[in-house]
Structure formats: C-alpha cells, structure tokens
Amino acid sequence: MSRTTFDVIVIGGGIAGISAAAEIARDRTVCVLEAEDQLAYHSTGRSAAIFIRNYGNAVLRRLNALAHPALAGETRAENVLSQRGELLLALDHQMDALDAYMAGTDTIERLTAQEAVDLVPVLRRDQIAAAVYEQDAQDIDVDRLLQSYARALRAEGGEIRTGQRVKALARKDALWQVTTATGTISAPTVVNAAGAWADALAALAGLPGVGLQPMRRSAVIMEVPEGLAVDSWPLFGALLEGDEGWYAKPEAGRLMISPADEDPVAPGDAWPDDMVLAEGLYRFEQMVDIPVTRPSHSWAGLRSFVPDRTPVLGLDPLAEGFCWLAGQGGYGVQTAPAMATLARDALSGGIADAGLATALSPARFR
Incomplete structure (x- = not known):
C-alpha cells in the first residue's frame, strides 16, 4: 500500500x-x-542548457555563482559542465546596452568585430559594431x-x-x-x-x-553546409532579446537557432509559431554568410517570469x-x-x- x-x-x-x-x-x-x-x-x-555566469539581474547572478560549484562537481559527485563560451553581438544603436550589460562584471571580454569573426567565421563583419565574449560560459548536461x-x-x-x-x-x-x-x-x-x-x-x-507569466521560447535545428565544423564555436547571438533577438548554439554538427522570443502564453504544452521562427531566422540570416536551410525540426518551451x-x-x-x-x-x-x-x-x-x-x-x- x-x-x-x-x-x-x-x-x-x-x-x-x-x-x-x-x-x-x-x-x-x-x-x-x-x-x-x-x-x-x-x-x-x-x-x-547553458551556464552563463553573467546572465540575469543582480540576484540571479548571485544565484549563478552559488550554483556553479555543484554544477562543476566540486560539491556534488558529478560535473555536468563542458566548455562552450558565449559571444554576443551589438549593432550600432546598441552600444549603450552593451555597456550596461558589461557593468559590474569581471569575466566578460569586449571584442572587435574582427575578433568576433575569428571565433565564428560565418559572421558578417560589416554587420557587427562590437561584441562581448564570456569564455567561461559552459554547456550543461x-x-x-x-x-x-x-x-x-x-x-x-x-x-x-x-x-x-x-x-x-x-x-x-x-x-x-x-x-x-x-x-x-x-x-x-x-x-x-x-x-x-x-x-x-x-x-x-x-x-x-x-x-x-509564462513566456514562449522557440527553437529549430538547422543543418549547416557540408564541411563546416561548428562544434567548437561558442553560443553566439544578438545582445538583445525580444524583437531584435536571436541566438545559435552548436548541436552535434548542426546549429540550434532560436529567435529569443518572449511571447506571453497560457500554461500548457508550448508549440512554436511559424511566423516567430521565420522572423528570428531572418535576423540570424542578416548576420551570417551561410544560407538558411529548412530546419529539420522545431519546438518551444516555457520560461515563466514574475514582474x-x-x-x-x-x-x-x-x-x-x-x-x-x-x-x-x-x-x-x-x-x-x-x-x-x-x-x-x-x-x-x-x-x-x-x-x-x-x-x-x-x-x-x-
């Protein structure tokens, strides 16, 4: 019983x-x-599935720091982290936002457009005003x-x-x-x-x-041109989320691409919106010199925030x-x-x- x-x-x-x-x-x-x-x-x-120490507001950054020893296997039996890195790209009108993002951190490096391209060779240098790189960002199993x-x-x-x-x-x-x-x-x-x-x-x-308030976050998996080795690249994407957002992360020789959407939805089994995905893929396409091909599959999840x-x-x-x-x-x-x-x-x-x-x-x- x-x-x-x-x-x-x-x-x-x-x-x-x-x-x-x-x-x-x-x-x-x-x-x-x-x-x-x-x-x-x-x-x-x-x-x-990525650990970014400087992600979130001041309280969240404290929580990130408190959580890291356990994730790294220092205070628990298993290390669930592996090296990835995070590269965020700023456009000309986003320089103030870039300065605000870097404020109060000591683990983020500011990069030039060329240095960003050196990390992710498919990026279009002419579209990048500046970039920031967090080397310690890590994948989470x-x-x-x-x-x-x-x-x-x-x-x-x-x-x-x-x-x-x-x-x-x-x-x-x-x-x-x-x-x-x-x-x-x-x-x-x-x-x-x-x-x-x-x-x-x-x-x-x-x-x-x-x-x-639950917010929908969508993503797709996209094949990359044959011979393009992406697995060593960092996660890379736009500095801002919402209507200007997107990010891409290597996944087993392909790219997971998200429009970084935050659309309010009711609690439930989330499904992606085709128009939202299309808009995000368009923003991604403007920043790279590889073609956007038909995604192999797509999905969505929920991220729930209080005010x-x-x-x-x-x-x-x-x-x-x-x-x-x-x-x-x-x-x-x-x-x-x-x-x-x-x-x-x-x-x-x-x-x-x-x-x-x-x-x-x-x-x-x-």
Missing part, C-alpha cells in the same frame, strides 16, 4: 522540484508529484543533472510519482491535503514547484498568485507550510543547485543571507 503521509510534498517534477526534493530529503520524508507521465517534460526538457538529483532523492527514501496532476489542495488539521486522480496524500508542508502552473496551484490552495524577473522562493506569509519555488524564467537549470539548497534552508529555520531571502521572498507580492 502506498504511503499517504510525508513531511514535505513537492509539486512539480522539473529540475527545480527534483533538486529541491533531493536536498530536503536529507532530513525529511519527501514525495514529488509530477502531473505528466515523465519528469522534466516542459521547461527543463526544452532548455538551451541537463538530463545528467536531473537524474543525479533523482537518484539522490530516492537514495534518501524520497518518492517520485508521475502522472499525478493535482486536482485539489487544502489545509486541514495542520496538514496540506493534496488530491490527485489516484487519491489524497498529506504533509505539513508543500513546495510549489509547478513551473508555469505555480499561480494556478496557489489558487487551488486559496492563495493569490505572484503575477507569474521583477527575480525567482520566488520562501514560505508564503498568508498560509502556513506553503513554500514557493517558482518564477525561474530562463535561469531554472543553471540556478537549480543554489535554489534547491535555499529551499531546504527556507524550511529549516530560514535563509541565512537576509538580503537574498528578502529578494526572493513571496512576501514582496503580499
């Missing part, structure tokens, strides 16, 4: 939920409930990271239950009652790691949301035992080890760094 009572129930089986559950399970009984039939089906499984946390969770006696979409969530007699199609389990604490569905899950618990674009982590002041772990945007994989440790701290007396605790707390929306 399946166990029905735990110390903590984590709702969401992406990298955020699984990593946090593994950390929390070190001293508590934990069950992860995942709505889909497999882990990491949505955002985690469709990530660009996302599946290896996810599975290492899942193994660690199970080794501590934690459970993972897939195909368990939450239908009801209510607190009774100091316990959260979490109901799925197969029954109800309970725990004093729930962790809301439901990704794009985090606000909807809060609503089930009778709580206001945190203004979470200040800083993740939400901590106990909700409006409900005992309800912990948020949401709003990671496009930073969820690379910040997962740090967020997982902080989630455990939040449930075990609080996050020691008061400034970080305040910046992440859901109380800022209350």
Whole structure:
C-alpha cells in the first residue's frame, strides 16, 4: 500500500522540484508529484542548457555563482559542465546596452568585430559594431543533472510519482491535503514547484498568485553546409532579446537557432509559431554568410517570469507550510543547485543571507 503521509510534498517534477526534493530529503520524508507521465517534460526538457555566469539581474547572478560549484562537481559527485563560451553581438544603436550589460562584471571580454569573426567565421563583419565574449560560459548536461538529483532523492527514501496532476489542495488539521486522480496524500508542508502552473496551484490552495507569466521560447535545428565544423564555436547571438533577438548554439554538427522570443502564453504544452521562427531566422540570416536551410525540426518551451524577473522562493506569509519555488524564467537549470539548497534552508529555520531571502521572498507580492 502506498504511503499517504510525508513531511514535505513537492509539486512539480522539473529540475527545480527534483533538486529541491533531493536536498530536503536529507532530513525529511519527501514525495514529488509530477502531473505528466515523465519528469522534466516542459521547461527543463526544452532548455538551451547553458551556464552563463553573467546572465540575469543582480540576484540571479548571485544565484549563478552559488550554483556553479555543484554544477562543476566540486560539491556534488558529478560535473555536468563542458566548455562552450558565449559571444554576443551589438549593432550600432546598441552600444549603450552593451555597456550596461558589461557593468559590474569581471569575466566578460569586449571584442572587435574582427575578433568576433575569428571565433565564428560565418559572421558578417560589416554587420557587427562590437561584441562581448564570456569564455567561461559552459554547456550543461541537463538530463545528467536531473537524474543525479533523482537518484539522490530516492537514495534518501524520497518518492517520485508521475502522472499525478493535482486536482485539489487544502489545509486541514495542520496538514496540506493534496488530491490527485489516484487519491489524497498529506504533509505539513508543500513546495510549489509547478513551473508555469505555480499561480494556478496557489489558487487551488486559496492563495493569490505572484503575477507569474509564462513566456514562449522557440527553437529549430538547422543543418549547416557540408564541411563546416561548428562544434567548437561558442553560443553566439544578438545582445538583445525580444524583437531584435536571436541566438545559435552548436548541436552535434548542426546549429540550434532560436529567435529569443518572449511571447506571453497560457500554461500548457508550448508549440512554436511559424511566423516567430521565420522572423528570428531572418535576423540570424542578416548576420551570417551561410544560407538558411529548412530546419529539420522545431519546438518551444516555457520560461515563466514574475514582474521583477527575480525567482520566488520562501514560505508564503498568508498560509502556513506553503513554500514557493517558482518564477525561474530562463535561469531554472543553471540556478537549480543554489535554489534547491535555499529551499531546504527556507524550511529549516530560514535563509541565512537576509538580503537574498528578502529578494526572493513571496512576501514582496503580499
């Protein structure tokens, strides 16, 4: 007979939920409930899978730095990183934005147009005003990271239950009652790691949301001309995202190309928009001297942000035992080890760094 009572129930089986559950399970009984039939089906499984230390706002850059030792295998058993590099290209009207991007960093190198072409030979030198290069950007083996946390969770006696979409969530007699199609389990604490569905899950618990907005991010895989060796190239792309954005990343002798789109969508199984892809490929084509061929396949994922674009982590002041772990945007994989440790701290007396605790707390929306 399946166990029905735990110390903590984590709702969401992406990298955020699984990593946090593994950390929390070190001293508590934990069950992860995942709505889909497999882990990491949505955002985690469709990530660009790269660690960029200077990606995001000041809080996110702190989280990136905190996460790196675990990703590099210094504080965990496995190194899931490999060398890649990131090259961002600025047009004439983007020089102020380039200066702002470099502010407060010491690991980014400013390059000339020719130096950018030396790194990625297909770039059109005449289109580049300047560039920045982060040599330490690294590929992340996302599946290896996810599975290492899942193994660690199970080794501590934690459970993972897939195909368990939450239908009801209510607190009774100091316990959260979490109901799925197969029954109800309970725990004093729930962790809301439901990704794009985090606000909807809060609503089930009778709580206001945190203004979470899922954004679609699309990508294609494109063949390159025969004989063109791309695997040693860095990830390269436009300095800005949105209507001016695109980036490309080598993938097994081909290029993964994204329009760097951020289109607001409802939570769900994301699909790319053909027009958005076409516009992004056009922007890519203007910057390179290779032809854009028909993509072999395309896909889309969700990146969910709150208004200040800083993740939400901590106990909700409006409900005992309800912990948020949401709003990671496009930073969820690379910040997962740090967020997982902080989630455990939040449930075990609080996050020691008061400034970080305040910046992440859901109380800022209350």
